[in-house]
Amino acid sequence: MLLKKLSSLFAVFCLFLTLSSTYTNSAIAAEHTVEIKGMEFSPKILTIKAGDKVKFINKDSAPHTASATDGRFESGELQKDQSEVVTFEKADTYAYYCMFHPSMSGKIIVE
Numbered sequence: 001m002l003l004k005k006l007s008s009l010f011a012v013f014c015l016f017l018t019l020s021s022t023y024t025n026s027a028i029a030a031e032h033t034v035e036i037k038g039m040e041f042s043p044k045i046l047t048i049k050a051g052d053k054v055k056f057i058n059k060d061s062a063p064h065t066a067s068a069t070d071g072r073f074e075s076g077e078l079q080k081d082q083s084e085v086v087t088f089e090k091a092d093t094y095a096y097y098c099m100f101h102p103s104m105s106g107k108i109i110v111e
């Protein structure tokens with residue numbers, strides 16, 4: 001009885017190990033960086049793979065945001081040296097801008 005319980009526990013544990021390693025292996029997602037510097041996003045156009053992450057980091061003394069024009073992602077207000085990481089799961093083109101300086105714009109192309 002106890003042995004049966006232990007072996008089913010062990011089976012669950014093994015399943016957990018398998019799942020977590022599968023998850024880790026599939027998460028070879030790259031992390032890219034977009035710098036916000038001199039009132040510009042750099043690079044202005046960035047091409048990545050689905051599942052990759054993009055870190056938006058503000059290098060200006062003025063606060064900025066990286067806000068999708070259609071609202072699909074939002075960094076929030078970033079002060080100098082603050083950053084926000086966004087994961088892009090679906091292949092598409094994501095246009096974004098800075099809420100404080102709408103003339104600042106960029107594009108993330110997810111393949």
Ligand SMILES: [Cu+2]
Pocket residue numbers: 063064065098099100101104
């Ligand atoms: Cu700005």
